[in-house]
Amino acid sequence: MTNTPDHTDTTSIILDSIADGVFTVDRDWRIASFNRAAEEITGIPREEAIGQRCCDVFRASICETNCALRETMQTGKPVVNRSVYIINANGRRIPISISTALFKDKEGNVIGGVETFRDLSAIEELQRELEKKFSFQHIISKNSEMLRIFDILPSIAESDSTVLIEGDSGTGKELIARAIHTLSHRKDKPLVVINCGALPDTLLEAELFGYKAGAFTDARKDKPGRFALAEGGTIFLDEIGDISPALQVRLLRVIQERTYEPLGGTEPLHADVRIVTASNKNLHKLVKAGKFREDLFYRINVIRLKLPPLRQRKEDIPLLINHFINHFNTIKGKLITDISPDALAILMDYDYPGNIRELENIIEHAFVLCRTSTIAVHDLPDYLRPEETSKPIVSSTSLNELQAKFILDALRKNNYNRAKTAAALGIHKTTLWRQMKRLGITIEKQ
Amino acid sequence: MDTARQLLVAEIESGMVTNNTIVEIPPLHISQKARMIAELGVETLICGAVSRPMEQVLTAFGVNIIPWIRGDVKQVIEAYINGAIFKEQYILPGCHHRSRRRRHMSNRRGGCRGKGAC
Numbered sequence: 020m021t022n023t024p025d026h027t028d029t030t031s032i033i034l035d036s037i038a039d040g041v042f043t044v045d046r047d048w049r050i051a052s053f054n055r056a057a058e059e060i061t062g063i064p065r066e067e068a069i070g071q072r073c074c075d076v077f078r079a080s081i082c083e084t085n086c087a088l089r090e091t092m093q094t095g096k097p098v099v100n101r102s103v104y105i106i107n108a109n110g111r112r113i114p115i116s117i118s119t120a121l122f123k124d125k126e127g128n129v130i131g132g133v134e135t136f137r138d139l140s141a142i143e144e145l146q147r148e149l150e151k152k153f154s155f156q157h158i159i160s161k162n163s164e165m166l167r168i169f170d171i172l173p174s175i176a177e178s179d180s181t182v183l184i185e186g187d188s189g190t191g192k193e194l195i196a197r198a199i200h201t202l203s204h205r206k207d208k209p210l211v212v213i214n215c216g217a218l219p220d221t222l223l224e225a226e227l228f229g230y231k232a233g234a235f236t237d238a239r240k241d242k243p244g245r246f247a248l249a250e251g252g253t254i255f256l257d258e259i260g261d262i263s264p265a266l267q268v269r270l271l272r273v274i275q276e277r278t279y280e281p282l283g284g285t286e287p288l289h290a291d292v293r294i295v296t297a298s299n300k301n302l303h304k305l306v307k308a309g310k311f312r313e314d315l316f317y318r319i320n321v322i323r324l325k326l327p328p329l330r331q332r333k334e335d336i337p338l339l340i341n342h343f344i345n346h347f348n349t350i351k352g353k354l355i356t357d358i359s360p361d362a363l364a365i366l367m368d369y370d371y372p373g374n375i376r377e378l379e380n381i382i383e384h385a386f387v388l389c390r391t392s393t394i395a396v397h398d399l400p401d402y403l404r405p406e407e408t409s410k411p412i413v414s415s416t417s418l419n420e421l422q423a424k425f426i427l428d429a430l431r432k433n434n435y436n437r438a439k440t441a442a443a444l445g446i447h448k449t450t451l452w453r454q455m456k457r458l459g460i461t462i463e464k465q
Numbered sequence: 466m467d468t469a470r471q472l473l474v475a476e477i478e479s480g481m482v483t484n485n486t487i488v489e490i491p492p493l494h495i496s497q498k499a500r501m502i503a504e505l506g507v508e509t510l511i512c513g514a515v516s517r518p519m520e521q522v523l524t525a526f527g528v529n530i531i532p533w534i535r536g537d538v539k540q541v542i543e544a545y546i547n548g549a550i551f552k553e554q555y556i557l558p559g560c561h562h563r564s565r566r567r568r569h570m571s572n573r574r575g576g577c578r579g580k581g582a583c
Contacts, residue, residue, distance in 0.1 A: 061559065062559055063558050064559065067558040067559050068558055068559070071558045075513075075535050075557050075558055076557075076558050076559070078513065078514035078557075080467070080468045083468060083469065083470065084468070084470065106467065106514040106515065106516050108559040108560055109517075110514075110515060110516055110517040110520060110532075111516070111517065112467075112516045349494065350494070351492070351494075352491075352492050352493040352494035352495070352497060352498070354467075354468065
């Protein structure tokens with residue numbers, strides 16, 4: 020005759036065999052069962068946990084303010100995969116994801132709650148490794164174009180050549196300039212940054228080249244310019260497309276002859292400075308329009324790096340969000356662990372005219388409003404939140420216009436990749452191409 | 466302690482609590498939080514679970530910390546005054562090994578005077 024384990028034994032054997040921590044509480048929040056994985060994750064032996072108040076055992080970041088089990092008990096709704104952390108018996112912070120459910124008797128009366136939790140330490144460690152892999156000199160990306168730039172950046176830095184960085188506002192031009200400086204032999208000398216678009220022309224000239232006492236009213240003593248301050252190092256001239264034709268000539272001389280004269284000075288000064296420039300405008304177009312000197316353009320365009328806007332590297336959005344969450348957790352003293360899938364979907368769908376800086380601002384906004392450990396849709400700025408009711412279709416909009424808008428939206432979401440867009444729309448790519456042609460949609464125009 | 470929002474600061478003289486104040490703790494980084502507690506003049510901090518980094522920063526700010534403690538705040542303060550803080554009923558489950566080490570350290574320091582917080 021074989022001994023068959025009773026129902027309670029079977030349940031505890033099953034619970035002990037799984038890798039997730041599981042505990043149950045009675046209506047007084049006292050722990051009624053505590054499985055083997057719960058012992059391992061919390062570091063607390065079962066016999067010490069049973070009968071204790073769950074907050075004394077579990078010690079999660081949400082116990083005091085936002086208990087998930089209490090929420091389930093009150094609303095009857097389960098909590099699924101909420102990221103929090105606990106402090107184990109050795110004082111270690113353990114990141115976990117928790118899920119909760121009600122515990123009912125045969126009559127359907129609530130007799131307690133059950134909480135399952137998964138140790139995310141290994142996943143967090145892997146995420147950190149991935150971040151290291153996709154991080155280069157404080158620039159984070161796994162976009163193929165950005166990874167190509169990461170690859171060539173050390174060689175560019177070593178070369179000492181003048182570099183032109185092009186990219187929309189907020190794409191990280193200054194970070195690239197800093198990386199070039201840090202990786203170069205000039206790293207122990209200063210990196211001087213100046214935004215040429217932020218200063219009026221006369222002031223910019225004095226800022227760049229300095230002035231001698233008596234050069235103008237109030238110039239009582241000599242003032243060194245940014246070129247002098249950057250001696251031996253690197254000068255980063257941001258928004259170079261905004262400088263006047265007169266200053267373009269002076270800058271050309273510095274680049275060509277490596278000399279300049281401070282305002283009111285008579286002796287030319289030698290400049291041992293590497294010049295890195297950046298513009299959010301297409302300098303080649305400015306040259307064609309006669310607004311930027313061609314000779315200066317070719318002097319600064321020795322090496323050109325073009326940074327893609329964030330809408331073309333959407334694969335970086337989750338990485339960047341994670342990075343900004345960690346960043347703001349540190350400086351704002353909060354313990355936000357992640358972002359809800361709904362909120363992430365909204366951020367993935369957005370076009371970011373302000374690029375990474377805008378994403379950073381969005382996360383900072385969410386940090387101010389977020390009262391839990393997860394950024395939710397209602398923590399995002401108003402302009403990102405979906406409207407409560409869908410917009411009525413304007414009667415004058417033709418079917419073709421609607422189709423064109425629909426296809427354009429799909430293309431945008433798929434980074435203008437036609438194969439991906441066709442797959443997302445569930446049509447063959449030749450059908451998509453035919454429709455685009457019929458509706459007059461060209462990718463170049465986007 | 467890492468996520469605590471309130472602190473009860475008790476002034477103790479000759480084994481008696483002479484003053485009690487509740488202090489709200491804003492969401493700060495652990496080092497800022499530790500500095501704030503130190504600047505309140507807290508000599509001894511009695512708390513529940515605490516992460517190692519938080520414990521180390523508090524110690525660096527000169528706060529004597531008695532962690533892994535649970536129970537009603539008034540009873541805990543009384544137990545502290547009477548030297549009974551390390552009784553089993555006040556120790557969080559699974560933390561006896563850590564509190565034993567603390568007990569030895571506290572005994573070396575001796576006594577319970579000054580400003581404490583829970």
